[in-house]
Amino acid sequence: MKFPLAFLVILLIITSSCKNKAGEPGKTTTTLQDSARVSDSAISYLxxxxxxxxxxxxxxSFAGGILKKSTINGKKDSVFIRPPALHxxxxxxxxxxxETTSFRRSFTENSFMDQSTEQIQFIYTPKDPAVSVRNVVAYITPSGSGDKVSRIYLEREWTAGDTLIQQKLTWKTNQYFYIITMRQPKQGAPSTSIEKLIWDPEHFGD
Structure with missing residues (x-):
C-alpha cells in the first residue's frame, strides 16, 4: 500500500505550507485546500x-495462521480461522x-500533518449526515521508499429495529483489524462486543 510519487508531492506541499504558516497564531494543521493549487489527480481521494x-x-498469498479474538460483554474467546472467514x-x-465513485461524490476530504506522530491524516466526512458511515480517517506514514497507508479508521452508526448500533473499526495494514460494536436497545441493557482478526504472528499476544 505505497504511493511513491503522488504522496511525496503532497507531503512536500504540506510541509512547505506548514513552514510558511508557522508564525500565524492558532494555526496547528494545514489542509490540502489551504496549500498551493494541486491537480485533481494529485489530491484524488484515497x-x-x-x-x-x-x-x-x-x-x-501466504499460508500463515489467522487468529480471531472475540470479547462479548467481558467474556473472551479465541480461535484460529481460515481465509474465507477472514473475508x-x-x-x-x-x-x-x-467504493471510489460513491466515496468522491458523498464525502469531503481534509488532511493535515500530525507533527507528534509524523503521519499525514486524510479525514473524510459525509456530506449527508444520515448515512451510516460517520467518519473515515486514513493514516499515511511518509517514507523515502514510498508513502504507506498504515491504518484506516471508520466510525458507523445506524438503527436496526429499536436498537441503536455504533461501530468503531480499525484496519492495521499487514497486521490485523478489529471491530468494536455497541448496541443500545430502547429497552434492555446495552451490550458491547470486540472482534479482532490477526494475521501477523507478532500480534497474536496483543
Missing amino acids: PIADLIRQDLQHVD EAARAFLLPEL
Whole structure:
C-alpha cells in the first residue's frame, strides 16, 4: 500500500505550507485546500475499499495462521480461522459508500500533518449526515521508499429495529483489524462486543 510519487508531492506541499504558516497564531494543521493549487489527480481521494482488498490479497498469498479474538460483554474467546472467514468478517469495511465513485461524490476530504506522530491524516466526512458511515480517517506514514497507508479508521452508526448500533473499526495494514460494536436497545441493557482478526504472528499476544 505505497504511493511513491503522488504522496511525496503532497507531503512536500504540506510541509512547505506548514513552514510558511508557522508564525500565524492558532494555526496547528494545514489542509490540502489551504496549500498551493494541486491537480485533481494529485489530491484524488484515497481508494479506501481497494486498499483493504489489496491487504486481503496479501493475506491470501501466504499460508500463515489467522487468529480471531472475540470479547462479548467481558467474556473472551479465541480461535484460529481460515481465509474465507477472514473475508467474511472484512465485509464490515467494504461498504458501498467507500467504493471510489460513491466515496468522491458523498464525502469531503481534509488532511493535515500530525507533527507528534509524523503521519499525514486524510479525514473524510459525509456530506449527508444520515448515512451510516460517520467518519473515515486514513493514516499515511511518509517514507523515502514510498508513502504507506498504515491504518484506516471508520466510525458507523445506524438503527436496526429499536436498537441503536455504533461501530468503531480499525484496519492495521499487514497486521490485523478489529471491530468494536455497541448496541443500545430502547429497552434492555446495552451490550458491547470486540472482534479482532490477526494475521501477523507478532500480534497474536496483543
